[in-house]
Amino acid sequence: MTGDSERDGFRGQRALGALSGLLAALLSLGTAELVAALLGRTSSPVIAVGGAFVDRTPRWLKEFAIRTFGENDKDVLIAGVVATVLVLALLVGALAVRRRVLGYAFIALLAAVAASAAVSRPNADWQDVLPSLVGGLLGGLALGLLLHAVSSRVAPRATTTEAGSQKPESQVGVGRRRFLVAAAGVGVAAVSTELIARAARSRLDVAASRAAVRLPVPASPAPALAPGAMLRTAGLSSFYTASRDFYRVDTALTVPQLTTEDWRLRIHGDVERELSLDWQQLLARPMIERDITLTCVSNEVGGNLVGTARWLGVPLKPLLEEAGPRARADQIVSRSVDGMTIGTPTAVVMDGRDAMLAVAMNGEPLLPKHGFPVRMVVPGLYGYVSATKWVTELELTSFDAYDAYWVKRGWAEQAPIKTASRIDTPRPFSKNPPGRVAVAGVAWAQHRGVSKVEVRVDGGPWQPAQLSAAGSKDLWRQWVWEWDATEPGTHKLEVRATDADGETQPQTREAPFPEGSQGWHSVVVRVTD
Amino acid sequence: MNLATRKPLAVAGVLAALTLGLTACGDDGDDTAAGTTSDSGMTSSAPSMTPSMAPSMAPSTEASTGSDMTGTDAASGLVGPGCADYAKAVPSGAGSVAGMAQDPLATAASNNPLLKTLVSAVSGKLNPKVDLVDTLNGDQFTVFAPVDAAFAKIDAKTLATLKTDDTLLTQILTYHVVPGQLSPEQVVGMQTTVEGGDVDVTGSGDSLKVNDANVICGGVKTANATVYLIDSVLMPAS
Numbered sequence: 001m002t003g004d005s006e007r008d009g010f011r012g013q014r015a016l017g018a019l020s021g022l023l024a025a026l027l028s029l030g031t032a033e034l035v036a037a038l039l040g041r042t043s044s045p046v047i048a049v050g051g052a053f054v055d056r057t058p059r060w061l062k063e064f065a066i067r068t069f070g071e072n073d074k075d076v077l078i079a080g081v082v083a084t085v086l087v088l089a090l091l092v093g094a095l096a097v098r099r100r101v102l103g104y105a106f107i108a109l110l111a112a113v114a115a116s117a118a119v120s121r122p123n124a125d126w127q128d129v130l131p132s133l134v135g136g137l138l139g140g141l142a143l144g145l146l147l148h149a150v151s152s153r154v155a156p157r158a159t160t161t162e163a164g165s166q167k168p169e170s171q172v173g174v175g176r177r178r179f180l181v182a183a184a185g186v187g188v189a190a191v192s193t194e195l196i197a198r199a200a201r202s203r204l205d206v207a208a209s210r211a212a213v214r215l216p217v218p219a220s221p222a223p224a225l226a227p228g229a230m231l232r233t234a235g236l237s238s239f240y241t242a243s244r245d246f247y248r249v250d251t252a253l254t255v256p257q258l259t260t261e262d263w264r265l266r267i268h269g270d271v272e273r274e275l276s277l278d279w280q281q282l283l284a285r286p287m288i289e290r291d292i293t294l295t296c297v298s299n300e301v302g303g304n305l306v307g308t309a310r311w312l313g314v315p316l317k318p319l320l321e322e323a324g325p326r327a328r329a330d331q332i333v334s335r336s337v338d339g340m341t342i343g344t345p346t347a348v349v350m351d352g353r354d355a356m357l358a359v360a361m362n363g364e365p366l367l368p369k370h371g372f373p374v375r376m377v378v379p380g381l382y383g384y385v386s387a388t389k390w391v392t393e394l395e396l397t398s399f400d401a402y403d404a405y406w407v408k409r410g411w412a413e414q415a416p417i418k419t420a421s422r423i424d425t426p427r428p429f430s431k432n433p434p435g436r437v438a439v440a441g442v443a444w445a446q447h448r449g450v451s452k453v454e455v456r457v458d459g460g461p462w463q464p465a466q467l468s469a470a471g472s473k474d475l476w477r478q479w480v481w482e483w484d485a486t487e488p489g490t491h492k493l494e495v496r497a498t499d500a501d502g503e504t505q506p507q508t509r510e511a512p513f514p515e516g517s518q519g520w521h522s523v524v525v526r527v528t529d
Numbered sequence: 530m531n532l533a534t535r536k537p538l539a540v541a542g543v544l545a546a547l548t549l550g551l552t553a554c555g556d557d558g559d560d561t562a563a564g565t566t567s568d569s570g571m572t573s574s575a576p577s578m579t580p581s582m583a584p585s586m587a588p589s590t591e592a593s594t595g596s597d598m599t600g601t602d603a604a605s606g607l608v609g610p611g612c613a614d615y616a617k618a619v620p621s622g623a624g625s626v627a628g629m630a631q632d633p634l635a636t637a638a639s640n641n642p643l644l645k646t647l648v649s650a651v652s653g654k655l656n657p658k659v660d661l662v663d664t665l666n667g668d669q670f671t672v673f674a675p676v677d678a679a680f681a682k683i684d685a686k687t688l689a690t691l692k693t694d695d696t697l698l699t700q701i702l703t704y705h706v707v708p709g710q711l712s713p714e715q716v717v718g719m720q721t722t723v724e725g726g727d728v729d730v731t732g733s734g735d736s737l738k739v740n741d742a743n744v745i746c747g748g749v750k751t752a753n754a755t756v757y758l759i760d761s762v763l764m765p766a767s
Contacts, residue, residue: 300633302663428667429706429723459658490699492660524664524699526723 013150014094016179020146021093021103023186025085028107028139030193032114032131037200044197045114045132048124050077052117085110096143097150103143111136142186149179202257206368209259213365213373215312219286222310228469231478233440235425239468239478240291241307243362248369249296249305249383251405256338256390260373265357269333269395272324279373282357285314290354290379293444293476295417297382298512302422302521306444308476310363311377313356316349320394325350329396333404334376334388342388343404344378345414346396353379353447354474357391379474380447382415382516412515419445419505421453421479421497423523431526432485439465440480441521445499449473452498455481458491465495473500488529494522603630603750608713608735611745611758615643630750633666637751638674643758646680650691651702658695661702670754671707671716673728673739675762683762700724704765710755713737713748726765739763 029046036044054062054077069076088106096103115132118124152175230239260279267275289312296305320332325346332344349355355378359365366372371389378386384406395402399413407413421443426432443450449470454462465481485491498504510518604616604626612626619625623632624640631637635651638644646655653660665672680688691698703724711720717730717737730739737744740763747757 300636300666302667303633428664429670429703429708490696490703522660522663523667524661524703526725 013097016150017097017147018090018094019183020143020150021089021091021096021106022086023146023183023190024093024103024107024139024143025089025110026190027142027186027193028110028135029082029085030135030190030197031138032135033197034193034200035131035134037197037204039127039130040204041128041131044201045118045135046078046081048118048121048128049114050074050081051121053077053081093143096147100144100147103147104140107136107140107143110139142189145182146179146186149175149182152178199254203368205259206257206372209261210365210368210372213260213359215360215363215365216283216287218289218312220288222289222291223472225291225471226469229471231440231466231468231480233425233438233478233480235427235438236440236478236480237424237442239308240362241309243309243364243367243370246307246309246361246370247296247305249298250389251340252338255368256336257368258337258373258390258392263373263392265374265392265394267320267323267394267396269397270326270329271396272326273322275319275323282314282359282374285319287312287359288315288354288356290356290474291472292354292377292379292474293446294377294383294387295420295444295446297384297411297415297516299420299517300512301420301509301517301519302523303517306420306422306442306476309361311356311358312360312363313358313374313377316355316357316376316378317352319357320346320350320396323396325396328398331397331399331402333395333397333402334391335393335395336371336388336390337392338390340388341404342376342385343399343402343407343413344376344381344386345399348381349378355379355386380416382417384411385413385415410514415515417444417446418516418518419443419448419450419497419499419503420517420521421450421495421505422521423455423493423495426493426523426525428523429525431528434485434488434527434529437483437485437525437527438480439483439493439495440478441495442476442478443467443495443497444476445497446474446476448503449500450477450497451500451502452504453477453479453481454496454498455483456494457483459494462496485527488527490524490526492522492524494520496520603627606712606748607746608737608748609744609746609758610735615746615758618642626749629756630752632752634670634672634751634754634756635662635665638756643676644674646677647674650680650698656692656695656698659698659702661699665706666753668753669708669710670723671709671711671720671757672754673705673707673742673757673759673763675705675742675759676745679742679759679761700765701762704728704763710753712755716747716755716757722765724765728763 032045065073065076088110092103092106096106111132114135115129118128118132119126121128225239263279265275265277265282267277289310291308291310293306293308299305325332330346332346332349334342334344336342356376357374358371358377359374361367361370366375366389371391374391375389376387376391381387385404403413422441423439424441426437426439439455443453449472450467453465453467455465456462463481465479468478470477479495483493496505496507505520506518507520508518510516607626616626619642622628622640623637624642629637629641632640635648639648639652641648649655650659651661651665653662691701704722704726706723707720707728708723717733719727719729721727728739730737732738732744737747737757739757739759742759742761742763745758745760749756749758
């Protein structure tokens with residue numbers, strides 16, 4: 001009886017030891033990856049060991065691997081390295097229950113091999129030993145912790161037969177709990193370090209990919225702005241919106257990380273010929289550069305989800321013509337890499353406006369948050385029906401056949417941007433000394449153009465504002481009106497714009513849902529005594 | 530709008546809000562969850578902007594005025610004896626503490642079942658000449674928001690006057706607004722309102738007073754303003 005239970009105990013101990021070894025090794029690997037990522041290294045100890053292994057591999061084996069695994073040969077290699085380490089960790093963990101020094105020696109050896117592989121890689125420097133050393137150190141600590149819990153779990157058993165009381169039973173319970181807590185802790189730490197390392201690594205890759213982009217010279221540069229296209233009133237929004245300040249509206253909880261190398265665009269669905277483009281093919285096409293004002297449908301009256309940038313990109317029309325949309329395909333469903341869908345009328349994209357696959361914003365490759373490497377821009381449409389970021393797919397279909405993401409949620413299927421105007425200055429409830437007060441702001445009616453902006457005070461007669469010089473009809477215009485503020489007290493300023501078709505924006509308030517907000521923006525201010 | 534017969538603390542309104550059953554925020558990535566919330570959002574009359582239903586309020590909106598977009602810590606930093614009851618009555622949705630943090634002030638207030646009278650007063654419904662919605666949404670403010678029961682304490686004659694006297698109504702409403710967002714720690718002391726007069730915030734912890742009004746629940750965040758629900762309407766010295 002005693003002999004059996006002792007043997008069972010040892011067997012259990014060995015299994016727990018193997019588990020301890022495995023968890024410690026996983027934590028080592030995860031930590032090493034994380035440290036490598038934090039150091040800004042695109043390579044980690046595992047990749048270094050894999051590389052060193054390849055360097056020492058006979059050619060026949062290399063050729064066999066390439067033949068057998070094709071493009072996946074690197075993944076197979078890395079999986080091989082990781083599997084080898086984990087199998088060894090299981091074995092050593094089982095042995096280390098009795099002789100803990102074996103475990104430490106194994107981890108030290110592993111760290112040494114990884115560190116020497118890392119520094120032996122081309123372009124390596126002394127910092128490349130850090131991931132292996134930190135990984136080894138944490139792995140060793142974790143192993144010590146776990147093995148201690150294993151022995152505290154089993155140790156009381158030896159005394160059980162002598163004491164024969166209830167107490168050891170509960171001690172076993174305590175030991176088991178201690179081991180479970182330690183194992184769970186190490187497991188969670190291992191998984192989280194690995195996940196964080198991966199996220200950091202993909203950010204590094206995208207940063208490197210973005211830094212390597214060389215923007216082509218546009219075949220059709222942006223037309224020069226007319227003199228007087230920008231007003232200089234204090235407190236007025238600048239004509240161009242800096243990329244970092246540009247509004248960002250999307251459903252991505254984390255910014256999708258897509259490199260130019262991984263980017264592909266597929267044009268398919270109701271087309272004569274499916275097309276597929278990679279980054280080099282996209283960049284080889286003639287580019288247009290245009291100043292365009294974008295607006296989000298959720299912008300409230302007076303809101304700031306609107307901005308202007310200089311976009312560089314490939315015109316969509318000729319690209320689609322190559323694919324040859326069929327007559328019934330009245331909708332282009334664009335998909336971003338994270339699965340977001342946006343539906344745009346085919347007719348709008350094909351009507352000659354500057355609809356494009358943009359690769360740059362304000363003279364720089366797109367920021368990741370604005371859709372790097374490629375996004376759509378269609379002048380005159382709210383973003384949720386046109387401005388797909390991280391775009392990887394254009395599917396020609398019909399509005400009858402498919403509802404895109406926001407349309408499924410009740411938003412309008414088609415959504416041209418409504419004429420709107422906003423007072424930027426004076427600020428709400430601001431105190432203004434009596435005298436001249438510059439009332440200024442912006443107005444937009446993309447693809448129709450703004451022809452007139454008017455301001456009124458306290459519901460009085462409408463006064464025409466001075467407009468900045470007109471640019472393209474896809475651009476907003478700044479405006480300013482000099483208010484002779486003589487009467488102290490509270491006053492309400494209101495603004496309304498008229499588009500180039502002569503349509504004045506209606507007063508009736510509408511909420512952004514389902515097709516964009518509407519109404520005259522107002523600001524209440526005080527004139528002091 | 531019959532202000533005299535309004536029930537104290539609008540218990541019925543709170544229960545009605547519960548039936549909207551909106552979830553709070555943040556799960557746009559999940560198709561099913563977002564679909565569910567937006568469906569109920571569409572049918573509500575409020576121009577609701579919780580993230581799962583409005584493109585602009587996706588979790589990653591960065592264009593607004595330094596606001597707390599996550600809503601996760603919106604419930605922290607609340608003070609006042611009525612906070613727990615409010616959280617219990619409106620645990621989720623656009624009118625909840627987390628939901629209000631997503632919307633600009635006037636929209637957030639319109640989703641709050643305790644603020645119906647105040648919302649009608651600032652949005653031109655009580656007096657067509659007084660519409661402060663854009664102004665209140667357009668900058669950072671601290672707002673002392675009298676609940677419906679507070680307006681119910683005002684005599685009928687005064688209320689009738691406010692429907693026609695836009696100068697007086699504007700004066701009263703702006704007396705409840707202080708420039709900048711003030712946390713419960715910062716708000717205590719003499720504060721100059723946008724009306725020009727001062728309000729005196731006294732007390733500490735869960736018992737704050739604004740002049741003679743008690744704070745029911747304060748430190749409630751909206752996208753651009755911090756709100757303190759109070760039990761009486763503040764009257765500026767005229």
